[in-house]
Amino acid sequence: MxxxxxxxxxxxxxxxxxxxxxxxxxxxxxxxxxxxxxxxxxxxxxxxxxxxxxxxxxxxxxxxxxxxxxxxxxxxxxxxxxxxxxxxxxxxxxxxxxxxxxxxxxxxxxxxxxxxxxxxxxxxxxxxxxxxxxxxxxxxxxxxxxxxxxxxxxxxxxxxxxxxxxxxxxxxxxxxxYREGLPKYYLTIGISVIIIAVLALKFGATIASSIIGVLVFTYHFFNKKKITLFQSFFVLFLSIGISFGVKFFYESILKPHQQDRISLWLRLEKDPVKLEQMKQTFAYNLNxxxxxxxxxxxxxxxxxxxxxxxxxxxxxxxxxxxxxxxxxxxxxxxxxxxxxxxxxxxxxxxxxxxxxxxxxxxxxxxxxxxxxxxxxxxxxxxxxxxxxxxxxxxxxxxxxxxxxxxxxxxxxxxxxxxxxxxxxx
Known part of the structure; x- marks a missing residue:
């Protein structure tokens, strides 16, 4: 001291x-x-x-x-x-x-x-x-x-x-x-990855990719000076890769109890009876x-x-x-x-x-x-x-x-x- x-x-x-x-x-x-x-x-x-x-x-x-x-x-x-x-x-x-x-x-x-x-x-x-x-x-x-x-x-x-x-x-x-001056595109990338991941888990990788594709090309055609066609395709293919990568990570890498927690959060199980059973089995504390x-x-x-x-x-x-x-x-x-x-x-x-x-x-x-x-x-x-x-x-x-x-x-x-x-x- x-x-x-x-x-x-x-x-x-x-x-x-x-x-x-x-x-x-x-x-x-x-x-x-x-x-x-x-x-x-x-x-x-x-x-x-x-x-x-x-x-x-x-x-x-x-x-x-x-x-x-x-x-x-x-x-x-x-x-x-x-x-x-x-x-x-x-x-x-x-x-x-x-x-x-x-x-x-x-x-x-x-x-x-x-x-x-x-x-x-x-x-x-x-x-x-x-x-x-x-x-x-x-x-x-x-x-x-x-x-x-x-x-x-x-x-x-x-x-x-x-x-x-x-x-x-x-x-x-x-x-x-970010407060100290980190470029804003990091924030854009981070938020985008989270959104793509949630969409891929909730609706499937194919539907998530389609949604992102529509958004990307809509943005391209209405803002031609801000994003080129090549950049649009690059973002689209990257989004597709993330969508299928997240799905693979969820199904093959995460442990069963981690999958169950995410499944309950996103309500991936459509059957209300099975959903309630999952709550009682895997989410007792939360319930x-x-x-x-x-x-x-x-x-x-x-x-x-x-x-x-x-x-x-x-x-x-x-x-x-x-x-x-x-x-x-x-x-x-x-x-x-x-x-x-x-x-x-x-x-x-x-x-x-x-x-x-x-x-x-x-x-x-x-x-x-x-x-x-x-x-x-x-x-x-x-x-x-x-x-x-x-x-x-x-x-x-x-x-x-x-x-x-x-x-x-x-x-x-x-x-x-x-x-x-x-x-x-």
Whole structure:
């Protein structure tokens, strides 16, 4: 730690308060979702709420440490932090513990630690360091490739651990790169691939290709100066390749349970009886989660009064499905409060990021906001059945020490960087 002299710091208390509100309300819902019988000791380490209490107390110590370190430390040592984080991911293939089919944890005594959670912060620091380098030009293909490699390495290592949810989170860095000047055609390509993939799965590769063909040539004939006939045919053949490639990937590469999740999301099964059977067999958690949320009504059933929550109808409700507890016990009002808190936190971080004098701090701030946004969007969408089921926690809300500490590190490094803004030229 570098000693700081003649410096002034002003921490953003709005961000800190929003963080604390989310952590506190999260703990209340973890307590409701995980308790069994009378609660005698809130530090009961045999219960998830007891462990989370300890995790939260340790979080305050972590916050003090993060804010005590010199702000320049995070920029100077970002590369080392990134390398150490990647080594921790690689080490899982030798020393990792398999939990629910994913080898993503280190067993330390009676606890587990998930390095993929911390790798997000390390990657955000590395991306910020690379982009803010004087020799980096994000419009240059060579620098784009270097940036993509920094992001792809942890994503690939996490994917090999069979943790698809955490892998998808790395797509959040696209927003960061776009803010820093990544050419717009990347955005066009990304959105187009997603649309083609959904069309191919929903209607078949042939129909999807036909739809894309009609759109491409309609665009060509009405905008002759913007796209040539050769470009139209190139886009068409590329779309056909993507359509049939996605269909092949879905049928031959994805595992059966992954196919079932996508099938349920897109309603590929037309028979209502078979569809309901699939819900009960392959999407039990989601089915019960939707019932719990819908039963909450406008104002909810009340704290610890949710029948589906107290009855443990939703498996592992205190982790990825914690939002269903909010829906049942706090209703539409409680759900709206949680959404508003997350939106305010994300907007506040983006606002502070734009105020930064240092490009490193700005890029890192956008990385923090983007990661939180993707987690927030996917988790709540998953719990409500709006997107396929993906194992991903709700930031600061779901049970788990690794997740809580990782988001604490993400947010409070940025708070420290922002506090140093008045000392920068």
């Amino acid at each position: 570098v000693r700081e002299t003649n410096r002034h710091f002003q921490f953003d208390w709005i961000t800190i308060i929003l963080f604390l509100l989310l952590v506190g309300f999260g703990w209340v819902n973890i307590l409701s979702a995980s308790h069994s019988g009378d609660i005698i000791n809130y530090f009961d380490m045999s219960q998830p709420f007891g462990k989370q209490t300890v995790f939260i107390f340790l979080t305050f110590a972590l916050i003090i440490l993060l804010l005590a370190i010199d702000a320049k430390f995070y920029e100077r040592f970002s590369s080392i932090i990134y390398i150490v984080s990647m080594l921790s991911l690689i080490g899982l293939f030798v020393f990792g513990k398999n939990v629910n089919g994913a080898t993503s944890w280190y067993a330390i005594g009676g606890m587990t630690l998930q390095p993929s959670e911390f790798a997000k912060a390390a990657t955000a620091l590395a991306v910020a360091k690379h982009i803010s380098d004087l020799n980096t030009n994000i419009n240059n293909l060579k620098d784009q490739i270097k940036t993509f490699i920094i992001i792809i390495i942890p994503a690939f290592l996490v994917l090999l651990q069979n943790d698809t949810g955490s892998t998808i989170v790395y797509g959040a860095f696209f927003f960061v790169l 019960e989660s939707e019932k719990a949320i819908s039963s909450g009504g406008f104002s909810g059933r009340g704290f610890m009064e949710g029948e589906r929550t107290t009855g443990k109808f939703v498996p592992e409700q205190h982790t990825d499905y914690i939002f269903s507890t909010v829906g049942e016990e706090w209703g539409f009002l409680g759900c709206s409060l949680v959404v508003i808190l997350f939106v305010l936190l994300i907007l506040r971080i983006l606002h502070l990021a734009e105020l930064q004098k240092s490009q490193f701090s700005r890029v890192y701030g956008y990385g923090v906001a983007s990661i939180i946004f993707i987690h927030f969007l996917i988790n709540i969408g998953m719990v409500m059945g709006l997107i396929p089921t993906i194992g991903i926690p709700l930031p600061m809300f779901s049970y788990g020490g690794s997740g809580l500490w990782a988001f604490t590190i993400l947010i409070f490094i940025f708070i420290k960087l922002d506090s140093n803004r008045i000392n920068e030229w």
